[in-house]
Amino acid sequence: MDNPFYSGTVAVIGLGYIGLPTAVVLASRGVSVIGVDVNPVTVERVARGEIPFFEPDLATSLSGAVALGNISTSMEIPVADAYIIAVPTPITPNEEADMSHVFAVAEALAPQLRPGAIVVLESTSPPGTTEELSRTLAAARPDLTFPNDVNDSPDIFIAHCPERVLPGRLMVEMVENNRVIGGLTPECAERAAELYRVFCRGEIQLSDATSAEMAKLAENSYRDVNIAYANELSMICDKLGLDVWEIVKMANHHPRVNILQPGPGVGGHCIAVDPWFLVGAAPEEAVLIRTARMVNDAKPHHVVSQVLKSARRFRDPVVACLGLSYKANVDDTRESPAIEIVAALAQQEPSMTILVSDPMLSKLPSALQGFSNLQFVKTHEAVAAADIVALLVDHNQFRTLPRKLLEGKVVMDTRGIWR
Ligand code: SAJ
Numbered sequence: 001m002d003n004p005f006y007s008g009t010v011a012v013i014g015l016g017y018i019g020l021p022t023a024v025v026l027a028s029r030g031v032s033v034i035g036v037d038v039n040p041v042t043v044e045r046v047a048r049g050e051i052p053f054f055e056p057d058l059a060t061s062l063s064g065a066v067a068l069g070n071i072s073t074s075m076e077i078p079v080a081d082a083y084i085i086a087v088p089t090p091i092t093p094n095e096e097a098d099m100s101h102v103f104a105v106a107e108a109l110a111p112q113l114r115p116g117a118i119v120v121l122e123s124t125s126p127p128g129t130t131e132e133l134s135r136t137l138a139a140a141r142p143d144l145t146f147p148n149d150v151n152d153s154p155d156i157f158i159a160h161c162p163e164r165v166l167p168g169r170l171m172v173e174m175v176e177n178n179r180v181i182g183g184l185t186p187e188c189a190e191r192a193a194e195l196y197r198v199f200c201r202g203e204i205q206l207s208d209a210t211s212a213e214m215a216k217l218a219e220n221s222y223r224d225v226n227i228a229y230a231n232e233l234s235m236i237c238d239k240l241g242l243d244v245w246e247i248v249k250m251a252n253h254h255p256r257v258n259i260l261q262p263g264p265g266v267g268g269h270c271i272a273v274d275p276w277f278l279v280g281a282a283p284e285e286a287v288l289i290r291t292a293r294m295v296n297d298a299k300p301h302h303v304v305s306q307v308l309k310s311a312r313r314f315r316d317p318v319v320a321c322l323g324l325s326y327k328a329n330v331d332d333t334r335e336s337p338a339i340e341i342v343a344a345l346a347q348q349e350p351s352m353t354i355l356v357s358d359p360m361l362s363k364l365p366s367a368l369q370g371f372s373n374l375q376f377v378k379t380h381e382a383v384a385a386a387d388i389v390a391l392l393v394d395h396n397q398f399r400t401l402p403r404k405l406l407e408g409k410v411v412m413d414t415r416g417i418w419r
Helices: 019-027 040-047 058-068 100-112 129-140 170-176 186-196 209-240 244-251 275-281 287-311 337-348 379-385
Strands: 009-013 032-036 071-074 082-085 118-121 157-160 179-183 204-208 318-322 353-357 374-376 388-391 410-413
Touching: 009 019, 019 032, 019 058, 019 071, 019 082, 019 170, 032 040, 040 071, 058 071, 058 170, 082 100, 100 129, 118 129, 118 186, 129 157, 129 209, 157 186, 157 209, 179 186, 179 209, 186 204, 204 209, 209 244, 209 275, 209 287, 275 287, 287 337, 287 388, 287 410, 318 337, 318 379, 337 353, 353 379
Parallel strands: 009 032, 009 082, 032 071, 082 118, 118 157, 179 204, 318 353, 318 388, 353 374, 388 410
Antiparallel strands: 157 179
């Protein structure tokens, strides 16, 4: 198919980092999209063409789609031909998958289903969730047939299509990346693929739903395990007084070695969360995956103890903490190790003055408000006043900081950008 088009109405449920770009990309290709969210502010802003978070090129695409009249928003799930569920699947404080948003959607969605509808779960989920979603919908709608209970074509088609887009490159990767679509039956996968082919130029691999869920978790756990290796090396190098960046550079000269970059820890809504779904699914088997999570979760504490150790040599230490987001050049602070580090320093050392700077943010995130020893200032101001400079995020603006400003200060470069 050269120019695939989907003539039905698509409801995208959850207008967050994944749902909103998906809705926008479908609408900009002429599909009639209804964006659904429980947050009234998001619903109003998106309807006006305003983005609720920063992502390159999202604003122009959204205002274009709004101008074309292809996207509307609602707080209620409407009757539609296809549904894409992109709601959060966080973890509980006990590191168990919190699937409450997905099943709240199922409850609200069931009454709206009409024969022929496609339901695609995009949210990253533990293996078996799509099947459970189908059973939940089936229980609420005994008048319809579902893929798990008929041999012929069911009334409702259900699939899992995990996303792979990288924050900061969402609008490009949404279109270019290869995707996996796992259907509860092969026909479910094919129906969902027809919808995704409208905007996805990458290869679409068809599979079953549970394998697709597992593939997504395998991808993110792979990344977590590899970053944990880099972070563990960095802690070993600190102990031995070696430069981990030099060691990684040398090791990566080997033709089959590609060690990732150590950092202050792992943040974001995916890599720091999803591996726990595998641990939950197979606790006895997922030894390496659990250990990697623990290594990465321990890294912010290691950075805190290094800063505290350096601070001992100053009477009233002033520490500049540069960067708060979970990674470079985004304003997303979810699960950010930088925030964890700054909060721990502020709490553990009330006599320390902490000057925080992040050019991607306009103010301190709520988790850091209320500390009397903490101020949000401009980068140059923070560095000029500091005894210790802790670089926590490798934003481009920090890369170009004149090195002269760092002279005479203790520098803790957790991202290795000033070497
Ligand atoms: N990090 C390091 N060292 C590295 C690479 C990353 O410390 O060498 C840190 C980052 O600073 C950040 C965390 O890891 O704190 C995660 O960053 P990331 O860039 O690896 O991943 P995300 O969370 O921005 O996006 C990931 C992507 N997954 C993979 O690369 C496997 C993306 O493709 C997924 O779509 C996304 O998770 C998701 O939604 O699952």
